[in-house]
Amino acid sequence: MSNLRYSLPSLLCAGWMSMSVAYADASFEACKSELRRSAISNQISAQTFDRYVGGVQPDMTVIDRLNFQPEFRTPIWDYMAGLVDEERVEKGQQMRAEHAHLLQEIEQKYGVEGHIVLAIWGVETNYGAISGRYSVVDALTTLSCIGRRQTFFRNELNSALRILQGGHVNPDDFKGSWAGAFGHTQFIPSTFERIAVDFIGDGKRDIVGSIPDALASTANYLKRSNWQANQPWGFEVKLPANLNTNDEGRRTKRPLSTWAQRGLTRVNGSPLTAQGLRADMQAGLIMPAGPEGPSFLVFRNFDALFSYNAAESYALAIGHLSDRILGGPGFSTPWPTDDPPISRSERRELQQLLLDRGHDIGAVDGLIGDRTRGAIQLEQRRLGLADDGRAGLKILTELRKGH
Template identity: 55%
Template sequence: MARYFQEKSTIARFGGLFSFISILLCTSLPIQAQTSDFTACLNKLQPEAQKAGVSNQSFKRFTTNIVPDMGILEKLDYQPEFKQPIWDYLAALVDEQRIQEGLQNLALHKNTLNQIQKTYGVDPATVVAVWGVESNFGQTFGKYPLVQALGTLSCYGRRQAFFQKEFFAALRILQSGDIAPDRLVGSWAGAFGHTQFMPTTFERLAVDFDGDGHRDLMDNTTDALASTANYLAKNGWRSGQPWGFEVKLPDNFPIAGEGRKKKRSLQTWINKGLTDINGQPLSNLAPASMQAGLLTPAGANGPAFLVFKNFDVIYSYNAAESYALAIAHLSDRLKGEGPFQTAWPTDDLGLSRTDRVTLQKILLNKGHDIGEADGLIGSKTREAIKAEQTRLGLNADGRAGQKILRALLQKN
């Protein structure tokens, strides 16, 4: 996605320790001391902001009276240790609810999407798939005021130089009048709008597609969808070509060393014995000269895919293969294609958002303090799941899967 990607690598041992200490020191300071320190930092940034095109008047107008949000630092430095298996990730992102809502939005915005395709060459299903995954079709934008969030990250924590550029870009967006100050809200890391652009990405690639004089990704669906297509087009989208497709591997096929980046011609894969998932020749699906990499996100025993340039373009939106696969798969489902045919290598599949809400309601009824049943599996929900797994004699891993849901439904 066109937003800040959370680093996969863990923080270096001592660097993480120093960062942790700095968070403790910052969060333990009295609010007045934090605010004073933050104000001093902003004052130091003002000359740099002016060099970056933010007038002194605009800087003062948009930063006066903001206070740091120190809770953001925990999100920056300490991501949850719980890592979702890909079948959990896809179960929540590409579920029947999202598919049906996606189909409704394809119909609702048909004329606009067709015009966008004519302009940028990106098919409607892919654009709508990005929209669905990024903000649930405009239903989940994020709650953080961007000036406050990016200002905080510009003064504290890691990667301050990176966030300062985004901070200045956010101020320039407000200065231009494209988006009102009270509407510029989004993720803690600065992504905002229907399809979650970072401020610098907005400046480079957002478009005023309806010609009203403003580039608005918050309240103008037309601009947001067109800007998404423009992003994909500028990153190399190839009109009329597939992102990839599921394939069938020969028995004991060696996958070591293969991956998205290691492209070979489709003819090479044909020579190696790969077919489409139904056993038909790959030449029926794409020209033999097209370059494709072999993606096996769950290993040799799970679904396998040959992925082309367009998969890499989706990947550029948010540098994670699981994310790109979710977008790609959702786009296929919106075109009427079915689920992956190869089963994931697990006996405990993931839960759809509806199932997650059901699980949380059961946990709430059992007295667990997990907050709202919103389908989001956070630390409190995982701790409650662990408690119930222990009680039921299951592996207490805190994972929200089909096994714990079935067990709790049977016991209710």
């Protein structure tokens, strides 16, 4: 009797789980049948659908990413330090030399400067080194059947299948982010269909296997976003004391002459119209860390960068990296923090120090995830520091000392 008493609930639970899994499998297969009908009505052959989607099983790690709401918000100074550091600058300069002829051809055709295209390539995939591990079709099929925004993801899945059907990308290499962005500069499939170009003329628009196609496609994107050739994205400025910055921002653009009248100068003290800029050029003021941190006047080209990934921090990283690739300096005004940000090489050093202390944080990759932040918090508490889990200079300095 005792065995029956304990085993019956277990059997019932196991039976319920089996029924749930079976129901989920049936539901997913029913969804795939619906997707198949939609695909056929959207210029995708039944053979293409069956080849690439027929055997797909749901990847719930994609749904985890879809539903993930991060509690840890990266400060702007950490975001910038991770994307624009000496490693990425030096690699960008190497790529500029290696692809000089290609970048010149792209600039001549699309009117977008090579260092701008390189900066997007560098930020998006570290110049092709990290482009994503998810099967684009598997991820989009899962997202088309489970979770939020299914209509959006179904359209992206159809675009992805048309890309494969057209032979543009090697199916084995069709990998990207959990949300379906792929290639050297991370286009989503529908953007690929609208924007990607066959720059080398082989009949394919291959932003995965062809660097020329990828970089030219990126330039074409910016051209269609109204990029203005030979115009700046923006530059750092010095604010006068007691400047009223209420209601200022990227969209509130004023002539440079107006900003000059209000007391703004470049950080080196030169006038805003230096380097041949016109007094009537329209610019908006952004202060990503408030008036105590670096401030910038940004032009229409900043809006074009913003359109690539709708975040001002992203556009600022692209603009700043592009300047650094050309040999420009870092920001003049320090970030308003008593715990300065650290570079990717320093983040890797911090991770190794955490591993040496027995923390299971996974690979030493310079990426600060939940396990690394958790380990940092434990060390911060031990050392009497604020336990915010942030990978800053303070914790790195203390661990370097062997404390």
